Amino acid sequence: MSNLETAKAFFEACETGRGWEACRPHCKPDASFSAQAGALADVRTLEQYTEWMKGILTVLTDGKYELHAFAEDREREQVCAFATFIGTHKAGGPVPPTGKTTRTDYVYAMRFQDGKIGHMTKVWNDGYALKELGWA
Template sequence: MSTITSVAEAFFEACETGGGWAACERYCAPEAGFSAQADALAGITTLRDYAEWMKGLLTVLPDGRYEVKSFATDEERRNVAAYGVFRGTHTGEGGPCPPTGKSTSTDYVYVMQFDGERIAHMTKIWNDARAVKELGWA
């Protein structure tokens, strides 16, 4: 297994289980960027802020969990794409409204771009509108 694949897998696990930046930073460049075409993530431009957003999301969706569907490494372009399904139910305090008790099952992809052995930028591809609707937040 390539080094960038193992780094990407470790980062994915740390981020998706709500470890926040403290658990993720060892895998990332200090100023790693973040982008997504998702309203729920508007204004988040660093991987640090995204990792903290995920940490917060898991307080709102305390049963939040993921299933990896695919992990693919493109050595030539120095990136790793991870496709997963996130599931969770809004039973925790926080979020845009009181707990709804509603659940989501939402597909997403992370594309992690590497500089050396660290993630320099990550793009999240996600249909946030569907997830927000399923959770009763829209």
């Protein structure tokens, strides 16, 4: 499987909330994660992030994504995905359900090592999303 195919399989599993169990085959066991977003400040591994996504989809129960671009930089062994996440707060969460919806853009930059994702950076304005949802 090419890096691009692996990244697409990972992206689909992660963004549909299937958690680490479904994402693990596409990642190094110790894959790291980073984001300059307060909501993800304590998330340091890709395993933690995929479980966070699984959890957020129990709160934003209609959560889905619109994929805008997927690109591979073979020289640097990087694959980037640009998408918009759409979800309405209908259950659970940090406050009672607000019924508010977010449409929040984000980018995944996935760095590959030996055909698997070794690190992923998420570029996301969490403050904007949290405000739209009525959480901030």
